[in-house]
Structure formats: structure tokens, C-alpha cells
Amino acid sequence: MPQNILVVEDDRSVQSLISYKLKNSGFEVHLASNGAEALEFLAKNTVDLILADLMMPVMSGKEFLVAVKKNDSTKDIPVVILTAKTLENEVIEGLAMGADDYIKKPFSPAELIARVRNVLSRVKH
Numbered sequence: 001m002p003q004n005i006l007v008v009e010d011d012r013s014v015q016s017l018i019s020y021k022l023k024n025s026g027f028e029v030h031l032a033s034n035g036a037e038a039l040e041f042l043a044k045n046t047v048d049l050i051l052a053d054l055m056m057p058v059m060s061g062k063e064f065l066v067a068v069k070k071n072d073s074t075k076d077i078p079v080v081i082l083t084a085k086t087l088e089n090e091v092i093e094g095l096a097m098g099a100d101d102y103i104k105k106p107f108s109p110a111e112l113i114a115r116v117r118n119v120l121s122r123v124k125h
Contacts, residue, residue, distance in 0.1 A: 002028040003120060004045075008038040008052040008064060009082070014105075018051065018082075021109040022116070035064030042074050049120055054083040054094070062097065069098040078119045082107065 005022055009015040010033045019029045030047065032038035036059045038052070050068065054061035061081065068074045078100040083090075086104045094102050100119045103112060 002026055003048040004028045004030065005116065006030045006032060006038060006041060006047040006050045008032045008035060008050060008056070008061070010034055010053060010056045014053075017109065018112065021113060025113045025116075027116075035059030035061065035067070038064060039067055042068070042071075042077075047077060048123075049116060050077055050079045051082050051116070052079060054081060054085050054090075062094075065094070065097050065099060078123050080115060080119055082112075 005027050007015060007018050007022070007029060009018065015031055015033070019031060022029045030041060030045070032041055034056045038050070052061045052064055061083065065079055065081070068077065068079060079098065080101045080103060081094045081099045082103045082105065084105040091102045101115050103115055
């Protein structure tokens with residue numbers, strides 16, 4: 001059974017690229033264009049991993065990450081941040097808030113898949 005990944009990204013072209021790469025790598029992909037939409041999805045569905053942008057409308061990625069990690073039913077879902085915010089203190093802050101990995105945009109699609117698989121394999125062990 002394929003693993004489910006929720007992609008939370010407001011840029012449709014980036015969302016499409018990520019979705020395409022994940023589906024071609026055997027993952028089931030669900031899409032949300034902001035944190036609030038993603039939380040609504042998570043209230044009714046479970047996923048194996050969340051890929052989330054930080055800069056989004058309605059609810060920022062940081063607010064979303066905090067909400068996911070505070071909720072007992074979602075706190076154990078690994079979250080990978082995917083963002084153009086690449087300063088060292090921003091990366092450290094994201095990891096300190098509970099992110100399992102941090103991918104900087106622009107990203108290599110092959111690196112994205114490798115990091116997703118790496119996080120998922122750590123969670124299984």
C-alpha cells in the first residue's frame with residue numbers, strides 16, 4: 001500500500017512538480033494550498049508525512065507546524081519544511097519547532113524524494 005503524503009503549498013506550479021515527483025515515486029499525494037485547509041484535511045484523514053511550505057496565505061507554515069505538533073492525533077506525523085527561507089536561524093527555528101527535515105527552495109526533485117524516503121524510514125524504526 002502506498003504511503004500517503006500531504007503537500008501544503010500555495011504555489012500551484014511547485015505543488016504540481018512535487019505531486020508529480022511523489023506520485024512517480026510510488027506515493028499517494030494529497031494537496032492543500034494553506035495551513036488551514038491542511039488542518040481540515042487532517043481532521044478527517046491520516047497521512048504518513050507532511051511536506052509544508054512556510055510562506056503561505058491564511059495560515060503560515062510555522063502556525064501550521066505548531067498546530068500539527070500540539071494536536072495529539074497529528075503530533076507524531078513527520079513534517080518536512082520546504083521553503084525559500086534559507087537563513088541558518090530560520091532553518092534552526094523550523095527544526096526547533098518540530099520539523100523533521102528542512103528542504104531549501106529551489107530544490108532538486110531527486111533530493112526531495114531521497115529526503116522524504118529518509119524521514120519515512122526513520123519513523124518506521
